[in-house]
Amino acid sequence: MSLLIQPANPKLMAANAVKRLSSTRMGGAMVKDYWDRLFTARERGAQVVWYNGAAVNPIFQAAGIEWCHGEAFGARLAAMHQEGPAQRTGEDYGYINELCSYARTTLGCAVLTKQATVSDDGISLPGAEQDVLASRLPAPDFFVNAYAGCSTGQQWDEITYRIFNKKLPLFKVSYPFLWGNKPDHGYLRGQEWEDASRYVAQQLHKLIEFVEFQTGRPLDWEVLREAMHYIKRASQLRLEAMALCRAKPAPATFWDWIASIAPINFLPGNQALVDYFAGVKAEIEQRVIDGVTALPNERYRLAFDGIMNWNKVGWLANKFAENDAAVMCGRYTHSAFWNEPQLIDEDDPILGMAQHYLLCPFNHSAKILGELLLRDCEAYGIDGVVFHATRTCRSASNGQMVVAQMAQRAGLQTMFFEGDVADAAFYKDAILESRLEAMLEAIDARRMTAA
Amino acid sequence: MPTSEEILARLARIAEDPNRYAEAWKKARGRKVIGTFPMNFPLELVHAAGALPVVVQESGQPITLGRTLLFEFYCGYTRSLTDQAMTGQMEVFDAFFLVDHCVALLGAADAMRFELTDKPIFLAQYMASMDEAWNVPEIRKQIDLLRAQLEEFCGVTITDAAIAHSIRLYNRNRQLLRHLYDLRRAGRIRITAGQMQVLVKSSMVMDVEEHTSLLADYLAALEQENGFGEDLVKLHLSGHFCHAPPIALLDMIESCGAVVVDDDLFAGFRYISTDVPETGDPADGLTRWYFDRNTNVPCSTQAQKTVDWETYLVKSLEKSGAEGVIILMAKFCEPHMLYYPELRKELDRCGVPHLLIETEHLGLPLEQLRTRVEALLERVSRGAVASPAPARHLQPHP
Ligand code: SF4
Ligand code: SF4
Numbered sequence: 001m002s003l004l005i006q007p008a009n010p011k012l013m014a015a016n017a018v019k020r021l022s023s024t025r026m027g028g029a030m031v032k033d034y035w036d037r038l039f040t041a042r043e044r045g046a047q048v049v050w051y052n053g054a055a056v057n058p059i060f061q062a063a064g065i066e067w068c069h070g071e072a073f074g075a076r077l078a079a080m081h082q083e084g085p086a087q088r089t090g091e092d093y094g095y096i097n098e099l100c101s102y103a104r105t106t107l108g109c110a111v112l113t114k115q116a117t118v119s120d121d122g123i124s125l126p127g128a129e130q131d132v133l134a135s136r137l138p139a140p141d142f143f144v145n146a147y148a149g150c151s152t153g154q155q156w157d158e159i160t161y162r163i164f165n166k167k168l169p170l171f172k173v174s175y176p177f178l179w180g181n182k183p184d185h186g187y188l189r190g191q192e193w194e195d196a197s198r199y200v201a202q203q204l205h206k207l208i209e210f211v212e213f214q215t216g217r218p219l220d221w222e223v224l225r226e227a228m229h230y231i232k233r234a235s236q237l238r239l240e241a242m243a244l245c246r247a248k249p250a251p252a253t254f255w256d257w258i259a260s261i262a263p264i265n266f267l268p269g270n271q272a273l274v275d276y277f278a279g280v281k282a283e284i285e286q287r288v289i290d291g292v293t294a295l296p297n298e299r300y301r302l303a304f305d306g307i308m309n310w311n312k313v314g315w316l317a318n319k320f321a322e323n324d325a326a327v328m329c330g331r332y333t334h335s336a337f338w339n340e341p342q343l344i345d346e347d348d349p350i351l352g353m354a355q356h357y358l359l360c361p362f363n364h365s366a367k368i369l370g371e372l373l374l375r376d377c378e379a380y381g382i383d384g385v386v387f388h389a390t391r392t393c394r395s396a397s398n399g400q401m402v403v404a405q406m407a408q409r410a411g412l413q414t415m416f417f418e419g420d421v422a423d424a425a426f427y428k429d430a431i432l433e434s435r436l437e438a439m440l441e442a443i444d445a446r447r448m449t450a451a
Numbered sequence: 452m453p454t455s456e457e458i459l460a461r462l463a464r465i466a467e468d469p470n471r472y473a474e475a476w477k478k479a480r481g482r483k484v485i486g487t488f489p490m491n492f493p494l495e496l497v498h499a500a501g502a503l504p505v506v507v508q509e510s511g512q513p514i515t516l517g518r519t520l521l522f523e524f525y526c527g528y529t530r531s532l533t534d535q536a537m538t539g540q541m542e543v544f545d546a547f548f549l550v551d552h553c554v555a556l557l558g559a560a561d562a563m564r565f566e567l568t569d570k571p572i573f574l575a576q577y578m579a580s581m582d583e584a585w586n587v588p589e590i591r592k593q594i595d596l597l598r599a600q601l602e603e604f605c606g607v608t609i610t611d612a613a614i615a616h617s618i619r620l621y622n623r624n625r626q627l628l629r630h631l632y633d634l635r636r637a638g639r640i641r642i643t644a645g646q647m648q649v650l651v652k653s654s655m656v657m658d659v660e661e662h663t664s665l666l667a668d669y670l671a672a673l674e675q676e677n678g679f680g681e682d683l684v685k686l687h688l689s690g691h692f693c694h695a696p697p698i699a700l701l702d703m704i705e706s707c708g709a710v711v712v713d714d715d716l717f718a719g720f721r722y723i724s725t726d727v728p729e730t731g732d733p734a735d736g737l738t739r740w741y742f743d744r745n746t747n748v749p750c751s752t753q754a755q756k757t758v759d760w761e762t763y764l765v766k767s768l769e770k771s772g773a774e775g776v777i778i779l780m781a782k783f784c785e786p787h788m789l790y791y792p793e794l795r796k797e798l799d800r801c802g803v804p805h806l807l808i809e810t811e812h813l814g815l816p817l818e819q820l821r822t823r824v825e826a827l828l829e830r831v832s833r834g835a836v837a838s839p840a841p842a843r844h845l846q847p848h849p
Contacts, residue, residue: 098524099789152785152789366565
């Protein structure tokens, strides 16, 4: 997910571009190194797991194996505009373009990887040609599916498993959707939350048994505790850095947090991860001291709801900046990815891990999503909410219209634009532009009335 | 004794407008009507609570207000649910219960919950992954939850004896419907695909005893005269989750010179495929049923390594003698889109001609589709001329 920020309108760029944090470049480099290293896993004789969904990677780290997060690779391909070969392969295989584009991109990669590296009997082919980025993933030794909040996420690995001829082991972690049947239910509270937490924690112990079986050695619990210690620290720094952005005008924006998703989502829990977020926080602190702002002329503060439009990140960042709109917070950045570090008990991290997996931003009811959004809107002084209606991701789109109504009732302006996680064909620039303009005008009008 | 046509016409009216039936039932009995959602809900529990369980159907009305709570890129069924909630078409229901976890369905149910603030919508989520031993007690736990919630809502105690009684009633109903399927597969009766849909769909919305009694009458009244001619191409209809495909589409398919001999549609064999064990603890029986259904007719909404829909499909063709397959897919149905290539691959491998038709909530281009169906039948016929050996198409290509 290294972001290739390009100017939406080169003429306007110099004057109105987002001033991104320079510290996030280090994250881009760390992520690139991570993938480059993963591509050579086979040569190095490492065992490889392909997984989807929650960040169960600390378990793989403690097992001494290498991990490939399917969605992350799909996002990376889209962000680098290299999703084409995988998506075409998926289409040839029979996927309709309305299907989740993460799934069909990554399944396309699976087809390519399998063609390049594995015989029909499941035997690795030595020296196979893997020249397209989409086909460079090392063939897996086994799969782990750990997808909360989306049935497609779970079904997707049933298909990956079949693409590899049902020859490789697959472990699945199941998650209850945090629906809220009883009045005691709320964010991080209620019987349902407690029960779900315990149920997922039990499965994580089973997952560890499975991984131990696959590797033939016991999990190194010390490494797991250590990884979770670093992740917890990195997460705290990330949240502290985010809180600094409440300053007006903002020293950094949502786009910097988007650039920081990959590190917190799947890089190893180690000192480098902590250093990265410490660097981000330090840069923001310095900006606050120096009065440096992310936008030269911040006039509006917006929230962004929905999953990212990976092939349009740079474009979107600059489009909002051109309009003096600082996008401050979002569900995908502020309510996700180890976002409640106090839940992690470093000595006994499993329950806290399980709880974070349940806190996937797509695993909440619309009511809770609305409450979280309104909480952030208040914290960041938000004027309006931009909803990315993600064409092929019903999970990210679920509840958005309800949440929009909740936001409107709270006096916020809202707008929708259609796009997609990894298929640029669903995005229409003109629609975003006209709707954004209309929303900003409405914000102006309301300010004038209030004045 | 009414004729088979008369019985069918009555069931068709109910299947067409289930809410009207439910209103009359409610008025006559003074008990609750509970809406349930596809595809795995154990209606027996609601029945045992003394309420009328209804699998909520897609409405024939166009989507209007529903657009303001659910995007247009959701399947027609979920968009219709939301629209029905917003346009007062859900009045008859006292509450809703669901166990399935399809992401679109959860989104729709949540939107309904926002709109219908006076009607509880209760989720007892069944884990969809069926390979893990620990998920069996987890499903059992959800059944206990459902039972407790229904007891609280209906103000009754649901005894084991009541559940066992309901299980027997539903099993009997499913058995009669499966008997009709057997007769149709064997070519002993001619029931059109549209008629079969009426028979199954009405069973989802009616009082089970009343439905069973009408089915028994229907079977008795059915003349044996109507096997079908050899010149018709035998087809299997596959898929179409959660809701019924338009009958006009089914009629059009058969009007092209085909006869549907089997299906694995939700509003079809998938729904009635499996009985609940009648011995032992009834809640354990309902737990078993959930797993057994997916073994009997695998579904891509479930995650199970040990069964494959495509293997089931090809075996079904052997049984029914179907020569081609039409895959009916509700547009935007994610679990179906995801699995479709696996079906296609296997059908191609076995040399079975097949066709994918995507359906929408309303307004299918029937004439365009007719051309595609005719082309499929043509392909089947050409294959039959080349080699008349039975079930030749099931041999894998060399
Ligand atoms: S639909 Fe969305 S949440 Fe589900 S698997 Fe695809 S990207 Fe993930
Ligand atoms: S399984 Fe398919 S038809 Fe059923 S609710 Fe989900 S998307 Fe709609």
